[in-house]
Amino acid sequence: MISADPERVIAIARFWLGTPYHDQASLRGVGCDCLGLARGVWREVVGPEPFPIPPYSRDWGETGPREVLVEGARRMMIEVSPADAGPGALVLFRMKPRAIAKHVGILTEPGTFLHAYERLGVIEEPLTNAWRRRIAFAFLFPQR
Structure with missing residues (x-):
């Protein structure tokens, strides 16, 4: 799988600047959450979303045996080491220890x-370091 042009990914992502926050939405200029932003960039960079996103909780401290977001990304994107991630990469944050x-x-x-x-x-x-x-x-987003 070949990765998409990082400059294109960034330019498309920046079109979303100022979009209001709206849980589980993904409409540029109307509303999105963090995953909705990534989904919207995907649609513009790669094409239609490959599968529907099931409802999810907003709890950043959620724990459990499965990294559902990671599993979904691995099905459709190119995984790289966080240390090797540069501009244009999608990064997933663990907001609380053990979550x-x-x-x-x-980026x-x-x-x-x-x-x-x-x-x-x-x-x-x-x-920031935090x-x-x-x-x-x-x-990395794959090329269309």
């Missing part, structure tokens, strides 16, 4: 990322 990965963002520069955040919507912000240490997995 499953439940938040996603897209835009070596020190910034874009994500949908409750009350703020889609924003681009510095990838965010960086929470990255658990990283993936």
Whole structure:
């Protein structure tokens, strides 16, 4: 599988800036959550979503035996080491120790990322050490 052009991924992701936060939505300019942002970028970079996304909880502290978000990403994306993830990569964050990965963002520069955040919507912000240490997995979008 060949990865999509990172500059194209970033440009498309930035079109989503300012989209209001809306749980489980994925409509640019109307509303999305972090996964909805990733789904919207997927549709524009790769094409139709390969499977429907079942309802999910908003609990960042959720624990369990399965990394459902990771399993889904592995089915359709190119996994890379978080240490090797560069601009254009989708990163999955483990927001609390021992919790499953439940938040996603897209790296835009070596020190910034874009994500949908409750009350703020889609924003681009510095990838601080607090965010960086929470990255658990990283993936590249495949080429169309």
